[in-house]
Amino acid sequence: MDTMFVSxxxxxxxxxxxxxxxxxxxxxxxxxxxxTTAGCGVGLFYSLSNLLSHAAPIEMSWSWLHLFSLAFKVxxxxxxxLVPIFTxxxxxxxxxxxxxxxxxxxxxxxxxxxxxxxLVASMALVVTAANxxxxxxxxxxxxxxxxxLVIFDYQVKANRQxxxxxxxFAQGGAMFLFAAFALLYQHTGSFDxxxxxxxxxxxxxxxxxxAFLCFGSKAGIFPLHLAKIQSGPAAPSHIxxxxxxxxxxxxxYAIFRMYLLLDxxxxxxxxxxxxxxxxxxxxxxxxxxxxxxxxxxxxxSSVENIGIILIGLGIGMVGVSEQSQAMAFFGFAGAFMHxxxxxxxxxxxxxxxxxxxxxxxxxxxxxxxxxxxxxxxxGRTFLAGSVAISGLPPFSGFIGEFLxxxxxxxxxxxxxxPFILAILAIVSxxxxGGLAAACFTKVVGLGFLGEPxxxxxxxxxxxxxxxxxxxxxxxxxxxxxxxLPEPFIRLAFAGINDVPYxxxxxxxxxMGIVRQVSQTVAIFIGxxxxxxxxxxxxxxxxxxxxGGTWGCGFTQPTVRMQYTGTSYAAxxxxxxxxxxxxxxxxxxxxxxxxxxxxxxxxxEDVAELNYQLRLIQPLLKFLNKLRWIQHGKIQLYIAYxxxxxxxxxxxx
Amino acid sequence: MESIFSFCFAILITPLLPAxxxxxxxxxxGQQGPPLLINxxxxxxxxxxxxxxxxxTTFVFRMGPVVGCATSLMMLxxxxxxxxxxxxSFHGDVLILFYLMGLGRFFTILAALDTAxxxxxxxxxxxxxxxxxxxxxxxxxxxxxxxxxxxxSFAEFFSGSHPISLTGExxxxxxxxxxxxxxxxxxxxxxxxxxxxxxxxxLTMIHEVMILDHSGxxxxxxxxxxxxxxxxxxGFLARIIDPFQLQNVWLNGLLFxxxxxxxxITIGTVxxxxxxxxxxMVPKFIxxxxxxxxxxxxxxxxxxx
Numbered sequence: 041m042d043t044m045f046v047s048x049x050x051x052x053x054x055x056x057x058x059x060x061x062x063x064x065x066x067x068x069x070x071x072x073x074x075x076t077t078a079g080c081g082v083g084l085f086y087s088l089s090n091l092l093s094h095a096a097p098i099e100m101s102w103s104w105l106h107l108f109s110l111a112f113k114v115x116x117x118x119x120x121x122l123v124p125i126f127t128x129x130x131x132x133x134x135x136x137x138x139x140x141x142x143x144x145x146x147x148x149x150x151x152x153x154x155x156x157x158x159l160v161a162s163m164a165l166v167v168t169a170a171n172x173x174x175x176x177x178x179x180x181x182x183x184x185x186x187x188x189l190v191i192f193d194y195q196v197k198a199n200r201q202x203x204x205x206x207x208x209f210a211q212g213g214a215m216f217l218f219a220a221f222a223l224l225y226q227h228t229g230s231f232d233x234x235x236x237x238x239x240x241x242x243x244x245x246x247x248x249x250x251a252f253l254c255f256g257s258k259a260g261i262f263p264l265h266l267a268k269i270q271s272g273p274a275a276p277s278h279i280x281x282x283x284x285x286x287x288x289x290x291x292x293y294a295i296f297r298m299y300l301l302l303d304x305x306x307x308x309x310x311x312x313x314x315x316x317x318x319x320x321x322x323x324x325x326x327x328x329x330x331x332x333x334x335x336x337x338x339x340x341s342s343v344e345n346i347g348i349i350l351i352g353l354g355i356g357m358v359g360v361s362e363q364s365q366a367m368a369f370f371g372f373a374g375a376f377m378h379x380x381x382x383x384x385x386x387x388x389x390x391x392x393x394x395x396x397x398x399x400x401x402x403x404x405x406x407x408x409x410x411x412x413x414x415x416x417x418x419g420r421t422f423l424a425g426s427v428a429i430s431g432l433p434p435f436s437g438f439i440g441e442f443l444x445x446x447x448x449x450x451x452x453x454x455x456x457x458p459f460i461l462a463i464l465a466i467v468s469x470x471x472x473g474g475l476a477a478a479c480f481t482k483v484v485g486l487g488f489l490g491e492p493x494x495x496x497x498x499x500x501x502x503x504x505x506x507x508x509x510x511x512x513x514x515x516x517x518x519x520x521x522x523x524l525p526e527p528f529i530r531l532a533f534a535g536i537n538d539v540p541y542x543x544x545x546x547x548x549x550x551m552g553i554v555r556q557v558s559q560t561v562a563i564f565i566g567x568x569x570x571x572x573x574x575x576x577x578x579x580x581x582x583x584x585x586x587g588g589t590w591g592c593g594f595t596q597p598t599v600r601m602q603y604t605g606t607s608y609a610a611x612x613x614x615x616x617x618x619x620x621x622x623x624x625x626x627x628x629x630x631x632x633x634x635x636x637x638x639x640x641x642x643x644e645d646v647a648e649l650n651y652q653l654r655l656i657q658p659l660l661k662f663l664n665k666l667r668w669i670q671h672g673k674i675q676l677y678i679a680y681x682x683x684x685x686x687x688x689x690x691x692x
Numbered sequence: 693m694e695s696i697f698s699f700c701f702a703i704l705i706t707p708l709l710p711a712x713x714x715x716x717x718x719x720x721x722g723q724q725g726p727p728l729l730i731n732x733x734x735x736x737x738x739x740x741x742x743x744x745x746x747x748x749t750t751f752v753f754r755m756g757p758v759v760g761c762a763t764s765l766m767m768l769x770x771x772x773x774x775x776x777x778x779x780x781s782f783h784g785d786v787l788i789l790f791y792l793m794g795l796g797r798f799f800t801i802l803a804a805l806d807t808a809x810x811x812x813x814x815x816x817x818x819x820x821x822x823x824x825x826x827x828x829x830x831x832x833x834x835x836x837x838x839x840x841x842x843x844x845s846f847a848e849f850f851s852g853s854h855p856i857s858l859t860g861e862x863x864x865x866x867x868x869x870x871x872x873x874x875x876x877x878x879x880x881x882x883x884x885x886x887x888x889x890x891x892x893x894x895l896t897m898i899h900e901v902m903i904l905d906h907s908g909x910x911x912x913x914x915x916x917x918x919x920x921x922x923x924x925x926x927g928f929l930a931r932i933i934d935p936f937q938l939q940n941v942w943l944n945g946l947l948f949x950x951x952x953x954x955x956x957i958t959i960g961t962v963x964x965x966x967x968x969x970x971x972x973m974v975p976k977f978i979x980x981x982x983x984x985x986x987x988x989x990x991x992x993x994x995x996x997x
Contacts (some may be wrong), residue, residue: 485805603813
C-alpha cells in the first residue's frame with residue numbers, strides 16, 4: 041500500500057514540477073512526463089504484482105481533522121482498476137509531448153499537466169477509498185480536476201459551455217451521491233464502507249438507485265451521458281482519452297463496489313443494471329453512427345461501450361441472484377476484461393482523432409477523406425482501433441464480448457425474467473456489434489479512405505513521432521490481447537478474485553476454450569497469410585494498371601460526389617427514428633426564379649431535447665418567479681443566512 | 693482423414709453449385725443457360741488476368757478480398773459438412789465464427805468505400821444496415837440451439853446428446869428456424885428478394901455494386917468467398933432439414949449434398965418467380981425471421997424443462 045502512495049506522490053511531484061518549470065516549455069514537458077511516467081511505473085508494478093499473486097486485501101487508515109478518518113482498502117477489484125489508470129496515463133502523457141506543441145500556451149499547458157496529475161492521483165484514491173469521507177473527497181477532487189482539464193481551450197465559447205454542462209452534471213450527480221451516503225449514515229451511524237450491508241433490505245435498493253444515478257452520469261449511461269458527450273470533444277485529445285478510457289471506468293468501479301458493499305438479495309439491482317446497459321449500448325452506438333464529428337462520435341461510442349460493460353455486470357448480478365456461479369463469474373469477468381480492453385483502444389482512437397484535428401483542422405467526417413495516404417501511421421492504427429472497438433477478432437474487443445456472451449448463454453435458464461433478460465442481452469450484444477462495425481466502417485471508410493473532401497484534408501501530413509509511437513504501441517497491444525488473450529483473461533479473473541459470489545469457481549475448463557479461441561485466431565491469420573501469398577503468386581508478372589474509379593459511365597466525377605457520413609448512416613438512423621430525432625432545416629423555394637436555398641439536417645439527442653423541454657424550461661420558469669429574492673443587498677443576504685440557521689436549529 | 697476429405701470436397705464443389713442457380717433461372721426463362729462448369733471457367737479466366745486499380749485506393753482495397761475469402765473459408769473449416777466432424781471445433785466456436793464473418797464484411801465495406809465511388813458507398817451503407825438486422829436473427833438462432841442442445845459449437849449442435857433434428861423432440865420448432873435461416877441466407881448472400889445480383893442498374897444493387905472496381909484475381913477471391921459463404925449457409929440449413937443419420941458415410945454424404953442441391957434449386961426458383969423488394973421493404977423482410985426465432989425461443993420455455 042505504501043508503494044502505491046509513493047507512486048502517487050511521484051505522480052503529483054510531476055505536476056508540481058510542471059508549474060515550477062512553466063517558463064521552460066520543452067524541459068517542463070520532459071520533466072513532467074518522465075516523473076509521472078516513473079510514478080505510474082511504480083504504481084503499475086505494485087498493482088500487477090499484487091493482483092497476480094492474489095494478495096490478501098490490505099487496509100489502512102489515519103485520522104484527519106481530528107474528526108474524520110481517511111481509510112483505504114486495496115483488494116483485487118481496486119488493484120484491477122488501478123491497472124488501466126497506471127497504464128493509460130503515461131501513454132496519454134507521452135502523446136501530449138507533440139500534441140501540446142503550442143509554446144504560446146506554456147503556462148496553461150503547465151496548469152493542464154498539474155491538474156492531470158491530480159486527476160490521476162484522485163482516480164487511484166477513488167478505487168482504494170474505504171469510507172464515505174475518503175470516497176467523497178476523492179470523487180470530488182476527480183470531478184473538479186477534470187473540469188479544469190476540459191476547459192483548457194477556454195477562449196472558445198463552445199468549450200466553456202461544455203465545461204459548464206460537465207460541471208453541472210458532476211455536481212448534480214454528487215448530490216445524488218450525498219443523498220445515498222446520507223441515507224446510509226442514517227441507518228448505520230458509521231462512515232465505514234463495511235457497515236453498508238447491515239442496512240434494511242428496502243433501503244438498499246433506494247441507496248443503490250441514488251448512487252447509480254451519480255456513478256452512471258460519470259460513466260455515461262443513457263440518458264445521463266450528456267456531460268460525457270460535451271466534454272469529450274471540448275477537451276484536448278489526450279485528456280479526452282483519459283476521461284473516456286479511464287475516468288468513466290471509475291463510474292463502473294463505483295457501481296460495482298456499491299453493489300458488492302450493499303450485498304442486497306433483491307434481484308432488481310441486477311435487472312436495473314442489465315436493462316440500463318442494453319439501452320445505453322444500443323442507443324449509444326446508434327447516436328455514434330448518426331454523428332459526423334469524429335470526437336462526438338467517439339464519445340457516443342464510449343457510451344456504447346459502457347453499455348456493454350454494464351451488460352456484463354448486469355449478467356453477473358442476475359447470475360448472483362439466480363445462484364448460477366458460471367453466469368456470475370463470466371459476466372463480471374467479461375465486464376472487467378472489456379474495461380481493460382476499452383481503455384486501450386478508446387485512448388488509441390481519441391489520440392487518432394487528436395492527430396486528425398491537428399493536421400486536417402477539422403474532425404467532421406464529411407470534410408475529411410483520403411487521410412490513409414497522407415497520415416499512414418495514424419490511419420493504420422486508427423483502422424486497428426476501429427476493428428478492435430467493433431468487437432471483431434483478431435483484435436482485443438472480441439475477448440471481453442466473448443466472455444459476456446458466455447455468461448449470458450449460461451443465463452438461459454428456466455426462470456422467466458432472467459431467461460428473457462439473457463436473450464435480450466445476447467441479441468442486443470449482437471446488434472451493438474453490428475452497428476459498431478457500421479459506425480466504424482463509416483469513420484475509416486469515409487474519413488480515412490477515398491478522396492479528400494476539403495483543401496485542409498488534402499494538405500494533411502503525418503503527426504509528430506511521440507504521437508504516432510504511442511498509437512502504434514496501443515494498436516499492437518490491442519492485437520496482442522486479441523491473439524494471446526490468456527494472460528489478460530487471467531488478469532481479469534484475478535480482478536474478481538475478491539468478489540464473494542464467485543469464489544472457488546473452476547476456470548480450468550474455460551482456459552482450455554480460451555486457448556482454442558487463440559488457436560482459432562491463429563488459424564485465421566495463417567489462412568489470411570496463405571491467401572495473401574496465393575494472391576501475390578497470382579499477380580506475379582501480371583500487368584497492373586491504374587486509373588480513375590469506375591464512375592458507371594459518368595466522365596466528370598468530383599470529390600463532392602463521394603458518399604458522406606450523413607448519407608451512409610441515413611437509412612440506419614431512420615430505422616431507429618423515434619429514439620433518434622432528426623432536425624431538418626429547409627429554407628424552401630419561394631419565387632418563380634428560385635434564389636439560393638439551403639438544406640440542413642442535424643441529429644438531435646433525445647435526452648438533451650427532453651431535458652430542455654421537461655426539465656430546464658419549467659425550472660427556469662419557476663426560478664424566474666423567485667428572482668425577487670436576489671436583489672444584491674448584502675445585509676439582507678446575511679439575514680437570510682441567520683434565518684436559515686435559526687429555522688434549522690428549531691427544526692432539527 | 694475423413695474431415696480433410698470432406699473439407700476438400702466442399703471446396704472443390706463450391707463453384708459448381710451456384711452455376712445450378714443460373715441454370716434453374718435460365719430454365720424458368722426458357723433459355724438454355726450457361727454450362728454447369730461455368731464458374732470453374734470464370735475462375736480460371738480471372739486468375740489469368742491482371743488488375744486495374746483506382747488511383748483513389750489504398751492497401752485496404754487489396755485487403756478486402758483476402759479477408760473476405762479467408763473468413764468464409766473459416767466457416768467451412770469449422771462446419772460439420774455431411775455429418776462428418778469438421779477439422780476444428782470447440783465449445784464456443786459459433787461466436788468467434790460469426791464475428792469473423794463480421795470482420796469479412798467490415799473489410800468488404802471498407803474496400804468499397806476506398807474507391808471514393810458514390811455507387812459503392814451506397815452499396816456499402818445498405819450492406820452495413822441489412823447485416824446488422826440479420827445478425828440479430830443469427831444470434832437468436834444460436835440462443836434457441838443452445839437451449840435445445842446446451843452447446844455453442846456447430847459440431848456439437850448436430851452430434852451431442854440432444855442433437856438438432858427435425859425428427860427430434862423439438863422438430864416443430866425447427867420448421868420456424870428453417871424459414872428464418874433461409875431468409876437470413878438470402879440476405880447474407882445478397883440474393884433476390886433482398887438484392888439482385890443480375891440487375892442492370894448499379895443504383896439498385898448491394899453486394900455487386902460494392903465490388904465494381906475489383907478485377908482479376910481479386911475479383912476471383914471475392915467470388916470464391918461469396919460461394920463459400922453460400923455453401924456454409926446452405927449446409928447449415930441442410931443439416932437442420934436432413935433428419936437422417938445413416939451409418940454409411942457415403943450414403944449420408946450423398947443425402948446431405950442432395951439436400952444442399954435442393955436448397956440451391958429453391959434459391960434459383962425464388963429468384964425466378966419473385967422480384968427484388970423495394971429498398972424500404974427489405975428491413976421488414978429481414979426482421980421477419982427474427983420474430984419467428986424469438987417466438988420459437990419463447991415456446992421452448994414450456995417445452996424444455
